[in-house]
Amino acid sequence: MTDEIASGEDRLIARHFAPLATHPGAFGLTDDAAAVEPPPGCELVLKTDAIIGSIHFFENDPAGAVAQKALRVNLSDLAAKGAAPLGFLLSIALPKGTTEAWLAAFSDGLKSDIEQFQCPLFGGDTVKSPGVVMISITVVGSVPTGTMVKRGGAKVGDRILVTGTIGDAALGLKLRQDEGVAARWKLDAAMREHLTQRYLVPQPRNAIAEVLRTLANGGMDISDGLAGDLTKMCGASGVSAEIDASRVPLSIAAKAALAAAPALIEPILAGGDDYEVLAAIPPASLDQFMAAARAAGVPATDIGVITAGRDEPKFVWNGRQLDFARRSFSHF
Amino acid sequence: MTDEIASGEDRLIARHFAPLATHPGAFGLTDDAAAVEPPPGCELVLKTDAIIGSIHFFENDPAGAVAQKALRVNLSDLAAKGAAPLGFLLSIALPKGTTEAWLAAFSDGLKSDIEQFQCPLFGGDTVKSPGVVMISITVVGSVPTGTMVKRGGAKVGDRILVTGTIGDAALGLKLRQDEGVAARWKLDAAMREHLTQRYLVPQPRNAIAEVLRTLANGGMDISDGLAGDLTKMCGASGVSAEIDASRVPLSIAAKAALAAAPALIEPILAGGDDYEVLAAIPPASLDQFMAAARAAGVPATDIGVITAGRDEPKFVWNGRQLDFARRSFSHF
Numbered sequence: 001m002t003d004e005i006a007s008g009e010d011r012l013i014a015r016h017f018a019p020l021a022t023h024p025g026a027f028g029l030t031d032d033a034a035a036v037e038p039p040p041g042c043e044l045v046l047k048t049d050a051i052i053g054s055i056h057f058f059e060n061d062p063a064g065a066v067a068q069k070a071l072r073v074n075l076s077d078l079a080a081k082g083a084a085p086l087g088f089l090l091s092i093a094l095p096k097g098t099t100e101a102w103l104a105a106f107s108d109g110l111k112s113d114i115e116q117f118q119c120p121l122f123g124g125d126t127v128k129s130p131g132v133v134m135i136s137i138t139v140v141g142s143v144p145t146g147t148m149v150k151r152g153g154a155k156v157g158d159r160i161l162v163t164g165t166i167g168d169a170a171l172g173l174k175l176r177q178d179e180g181v182a183a184r185w186k187l188d189a190a191m192r193e194h195l196t197q198r199y200l201v202p203q204p205r206n207a208i209a210e211v212l213r214t215l216a217n218g219g220m221d222i223s224d225g226l227a228g229d230l231t232k233m234c235g236a237s238g239v240s241a242e243i244d245a246s247r248v249p250l251s252i253a254a255k256a257a258l259a260a261a262p263a264l265i266e267p268i269l270a271g272g273d274d275y276e277v278l279a280a281i282p283p284a285s286l287d288q289f290m291a292a293a294r295a296a297g298v299p300a301t302d303i304g305v306i307t308a309g310r311d312e313p314k315f316v317w318n319g320r321q322l323d324f325a326r327r328s329f330s331h332f
Numbered sequence: 333m334t335d336e337i338a339s340g341e342d343r344l345i346a347r348h349f350a351p352l353a354t355h356p357g358a359f360g361l362t363d364d365a366a367a368v369e370p371p372p373g374c375e376l377v378l379k380t381d382a383i384i385g386s387i388h389f390f391e392n393d394p395a396g397a398v399a400q401k402a403l404r405v406n407l408s409d410l411a412a413k414g415a416a417p418l419g420f421l422l423s424i425a426l427p428k429g430t431t432e433a434w435l436a437a438f439s440d441g442l443k444s445d446i447e448q449f450q451c452p453l454f455g456g457d458t459v460k461s462p463g464v465v466m467i468s469i470t471v472v473g474s475v476p477t478g479t480m481v482k483r484g485g486a487k488v489g490d491r492i493l494v495t496g497t498i499g500d501a502a503l504g505l506k507l508r509q510d511e512g513v514a515a516r517w518k519l520d521a522a523m524r525e526h527l528t529q530r531y532l533v534p535q536p537r538n539a540i541a542e543v544l545r546t547l548a549n550g551g552m553d554i555s556d557g558l559a560g561d562l563t564k565m566c567g568a569s570g571v572s573a574e575i576d577a578s579r580v581p582l583s584i585a586a587k588a589a590l591a592a593a594p595a596l597i598e599p600i601l602a603g604g605d606d607y608e609v610l611a612a613i614p615p616a617s618l619d620q621f622m623a624a625a626r627a628a629g630v631p632a633t634d635i636g637v638i639t640a641g642r643d644e645p646k647f648v649w650n651g652r653q654l655d656f657a658r659r660s661f662s663h664f
Binding site: 010025027030031032033034035036037038043044045047048050051052053054055077078080081083089090091093098122123124125127128130132134136139140141143145146148150151152220221227232236241247305 | 342360363366367368369370375376377378379382384387390409410413415420421423456457460466472473478479484503519552562568630660
């Protein structure tokens with residue numbers, strides 16, 4: 001009987017989202033709320049991030065990639081905070097004419113990440129959008145109580161580490177906006193593909209969350225640009241920093257683009273969407289951190305040092321100090 | 333130093349949202365995530381609901397009322413689940429040209445509700461919207477572990493209770509869409525104002541969360557219409573119900589409108605946006621429940637009984653069984 005009167009919204013949830021709600025506290029999405037208990041001795045770490053069509057992704061991006069970006073920008077925060085994922089809540093606003101095929105690809109993308117990151121769906125809300133697709137995710141993680149890695153914990157003398165490579169997504173966005181830059185940057189097809197993919201789907205570093213939690217004095221994920229996010233970490237910690245910009249890890253593609261167009265150093269260091277981890281590691285723990293990151297398959301690079309004072313972090317490149325027009329991405 | 337390079341987004345958060353983040357685990361919104369521990373012996377209850385300009389509210393609605401609606405539609409779920417509010421996360425997408433005055437009124441509206449419902453801001457995300465305002469809130473509450481009031485707990489013989497009055501918001505929406513109906517419904521100014529306000533800002537019933545948790549077999553909030561939501565509760569509980577529609581509590585304004593236009597019985601019972609509580613109370617606990625609701629200042633009315641079987645709940649009105657074209661509101 002209930003099936004007969006089930007609304008379109010209920011059918012949509014039952015078909016595409018209920019199979020993702022594997023945590024017992026999600027009640028298969030048949031209740032109005034989820035019930036979640038942290039593991040013994042742990043507290044919950046909560047974060048919300050939204051992505052909006054035409055602002056954070058292109059409306060013709062594959063739906064599965066959109067779903068993964070929406071979840072991964074949140075998972076990236078859990079990684080940097082040293083938290084293990086428990087699950088997430090999803091709000092999604094869909095324009096008229098959203099197809100079953102789009103929804104199926106969206107939920108398939110989510111399903112794959114739910115399995116990879118062990119982060120099931122706790123609940124959600126599906127509403128109509130008068131315009132673009134809007135997705136807001138709240139991710140729930142856990143840490144032993146009191147051990148969340150803070151922005152404000154960096155100490156003078158700490159080494160500054162970043163994971164992966166920096167600047168790829170900012171260049172990938174420029175490529176999406178203007179394909180002509182590929183020729184000017186002397187990029188081959190593989191390089192173009194690499195940069196475009198890095199913008200399309202971030203690779204959050206949840207594999208090193210635990211070693212960050214045990215070894216990092218401070219940390220955050222790099223979402224608004226390395227320069228601006230390091231400035232935020234230093235500000236919260238009451239310290240400054242010196243970065244050797246030539247040590248900032250770049251992909252082969254970013255190196256090629258930078259060689260052809262040296263002004264790209266600014267979008268590379270300040271452009272955003274990296275979703276790598278920025279961490280302050282005490283020198284005595286550096287070897288242990290590097291070994292653990294290597295064992296987890298996560299590249300990590302020492303790019304500089306936390307210094308005393310409240311000056312903006314210095315970025316030195318080819319012997320001169322970089323002067324950024326804008327250190328970080330902001331929507332406003 | 334940090335202030336000088338603070339982005340517009342950071343300034344906006346510092347000015348309008350950081351003062352709302354009074355929970356110590358929100359770190360004054362200076363970190364990337366919040367750390368939250370349930371009270372001893374409790375688990376967390378999590379719910380997310382979004383509201384979208386032009387879909388769930390009018391774009392010229394007062395910003396403070398929009399903020400309160402966004403929070404209260406979530407608080408209403410906590411109430412029905414028997415959970416005490418702990419805090420919330422806010423995602424907000426703002427179109428270009430959003431003014432400081434709008435933001436100030438929005439955060440003032442939130443602040444007033446944060447104090448009234450003891451539900452501070454844990455964190456959030458502020459992004460750009462290409463069109464309308466979108467607000468997604470995830471609210472966090474707590475219950476003693478295992479005691480969340482479920483949709484699926486209603487038992488044969490339970491009395492069916494609703495709080496407040498039903499149908500006002502659905503009529504208020506019709507008034508907003510077409511002022512001409514006020515004359516056809518023979519509404520005076522006070523009645524128009526009552527119905528319009530009931531659509532603008534819900535009154536969640538958090539004052540009876542604890543008595544629901546201790547006495548109700550099943551419950552949910554009424555957001556998509558009494559008829560449809562009761563059908564969902566019965567479906568989840570494997571039961572049916574008989575409602576005496578003449579006992580469904582109506583405001584003076586809704587009674588006047590219904591007397592002038594009897595076809596309004598359908599939007600009143602199936603229209604949505606009530607944000608009242610629907611609960612299944614064992615007959616032996618009915619007097620205790622009514623006394624506790626009265627003491628909490630929350631009107632509650634016995635409108636029918638849970639019955640055996642899997643048929644759709646029956647609504648009997650003036651001796652005939654109502655046959656709904658559509659039992660509940662759905663976006664799709």
